[in-house]
Amino acid sequence: MTLPDPSSLSPEEQALAQRLARLGPHGEPSPALDARVLAAAHAAAQAPAARPMVHRRRWPAVVGLAASLVLVVGLAWRLRLQPEPPPAPRQPVAAMRATAPAEPPVAEPAMAAAAAAGPEQTRREVGIAAQAPAAAAKSAPGSPTRAPAAVPPPDARAKATLATPKPMALPPPEPPPPPPEVILDSVQHVAAPAPPPPAAAAREADAGVAAAADADTSEAGQANDSAGMREGDEPSDEVPPATAESPTVRDAWLQRIHGLVDAGNIAGARASLREFVRRYPDYPLPEDLRALAR
Amino acid sequence: MEPATFDPTQASDETLMLAWVDGEVAAFEALYGRHRQRLYRFLLRQLRDPSLADECFQDVWQRIIAARAGWKPEASFATWLFRIAHNRLADHWRARQHRPPAPADGDERTARIPDPDTPERTLSEFEQRRQLQLALDALPPDQREVVLLRLEQELTLEEIGAITGVGRETVKSRLRYAMDKLRARLPADSACD
Numbered sequence: 001m002t003l004p005d006p007s008s009l010s011p012e013e014q015a016l017a018q019r020l021a022r023l024g025p026h027g028e029p030s031p032a033l034d035a036r037v038l039a040a041a042h043a044a045a046q047a048p049a050a051r052p053m054v055h056r057r058r059w060p061a062v063v064g065l066a067a068s069l070v071l072v073v074g075l076a077w078r079l080r081l082q083p084e085p086p087p088a089p090r091q092p093v094a095a096m097r098a099t100a101p102a103e104p105p106v107a108e109p110a111m112a113a114a115a116a117a118g119p120e121q122t123r124r125e126v127g128i129a130a131q132a133p134a135a136a137a138k139s140a141p142g143s144p145t146r147a148p149a150a151v152p153p154p155d156a157r158a159k160a161t162l163a164t165p166k167p168m169a170l171p172p173p174e175p176p177p178p179p180p181e182v183i184l185d186s187v188q189h190v191a192a193p194a195p196p197p198p199a200a201a202a203r204e205a206d207a208g209v210a211a212a213a214d215a216d217t218s219e220a221g222q223a224n225d226s227a228g229m230r231e232g233d234e235p236s237d238e239v240p241p242a243t244a245e246s247p248t249v250r251d252a253w254l255q256r257i258h259g260l261v262d263a264g265n266i267a268g269a270r271a272s273l274r275e276f277v278r279r280y281p282d283y284p285l286p287e288d289l290r291a292l293a294r
Numbered sequence: 295m296e297p298a299t300f301d302p303t304q305a306s307d308e309t310l311m312l313a314w315v316d317g318e319v320a321a322f323e324a325l326y327g328r329h330r331q332r333l334y335r336f337l338l339r340q341l342r343d344p345s346l347a348d349e350c351f352q353d354v355w356q357r358i359i360a361a362r363a364g365w366k367p368e369a370s371f372a373t374w375l376f377r378i379a380h381n382r383l384a385d386h387w388r389a390r391q392h393r394p395p396a397p398a399d400g401d402e403r404t405a406r407i408p409d410p411d412t413p414e415r416t417l418s419e420f421e422q423r424r425q426l427q428l429a430l431d432a433l434p435p436d437q438r439e440v441v442l443l444r445l446e447q448e449l450t451l452e453e454i455g456a457i458t459g460v461g462r463e464t465v466k467s468r469l470r471y472a473m474d475k476l477r478a479r480l481p482a483d484s485a486c487d
Binding site: 029042044 | 448
């Protein structure tokens with residue numbers, strides 16, 4: 001709007017406006033007042049025009065910076081306090097050795113060795129050899145990792161076996177070989193608390209040996225390496241073959257029986273044969289042993 | 295100083311104000327010359343005290359000068375000017391907590407001032423002025439302000455609304471009420487006949 005337009009007023013308004021203008025007040029700013037106002041304007045024009053302060057919001061940047069610092073400090077603190085990862089749990093040596101193929105198959109050949117060897121020797125060998133499947137059978141059939149907790153290393157077993165030389169001389173007549181459970185009880189590392197019945201013990205041993213065989217199958221190679229027994233190792237006569245069902249085991253047992261017969265230990269041979277028949281009822285006996293079995 | 299690139303006599307109030315923002319003192323002088331009398335009379339009509347009117351008048355222009363850096367042509371210069379005056383008056387009334395009563399013999403004292411006019415004319419003018427003043431005093435402050443801005447400053451209803459902070463219809467209503475009351479109190483102007 002530049003200059004007021006009188007035509008914008010209605011006639012009545014114009015009349016009253018003229019009346020007001022005519023009747024006053026007719027005051028005007030004094031010259032001194034005009035001078036003061038104009039002087040202020042000149043002074044303001046001389047000074048640079050003060051730009052209006054733009055209140056930039058700085059708080060978002062400050063808050064962001066503070067949050068970043070808190071985040072960095074928190075991460076550094078957590079990394080500092082973060083515990084070291086726990087070391088890889090060591091498998092018990094016994095557990096690793098238990099998965100070795102050599103451990104399970106000691107049941108039958110060990111019994112055969114016990115039948116053929118002397119009492120002490122037999123007891124030691126069979127006990128040591130049978131503790132693996134027996135322990136496995138006692139603890140949990142099919143869980144060979146638990147059973148062999150007390151199984152001595154095969155080297156120890158071999159040493160124990162070899163430590164007592166087993167002469168093939170004719171031993172004096174001796175009572176029939178004790179059932180496996182009795183042998184197990186006399187062994188130091190036997191885990192089974194109570195000896196089961198002979199048949200049950202035999203079955204448990206079989207189950208344990210089978211379970212151990214299964215474990216061996218599942219962990220073949222790795223268990224073998226860890227246990228120290230190699231598949232290509234030549235088992236001695238005192239060391240049973242891999243499984244109780246192996247023909248080698250039965251043959252060795254029969255061979256032991258023949259040895260007892262040749263040595264004149266008919267009673268022992270008969271008892272062992274009886275046990276053999278009980279274990280392998282379907283196995284055809286040699287003709288020379290059939291009469292002994294009757 | 296660079297020569298003014300505008301014609302003070304032809305430029306609009308907004309153009310002069312923008313030039314003043316850029317530092318042109320001549321533009322401000324032109325604006326001041328256009329609006330000084332209107333503003334002063336408006337303040338004098340409201341305050342009825344020359345000294346107070348001078349004080350408010352100078353304060354209003356000081357605010358105009360100080361606000362030049364941030365001034366934006368969002369409204370007309372006249373609206374902006376009288377809005378500042380309105381706010382200054384509100385500050386004055388707020389500080390005073392009341393509107394000073396009209397001096398009982400103020401007009402009479404003014405009338406005693408030697409006047410070259412004839413006594414009859416002086417008395418008539420005094421009487422008419424008194425009647426007009428009494429009629430304006432009888433108006434509510436908001437109606438009085440509206441009627442003065444309308445009649446003396448010849449501002450539009452929208453501009454008056456922008457100055458007083460109310461809507462156009464409110465301004466129109468106040469103006470209608472004020473005119474009705476003035477028409478009822480003021481006798482016919484024999485001088486206009």
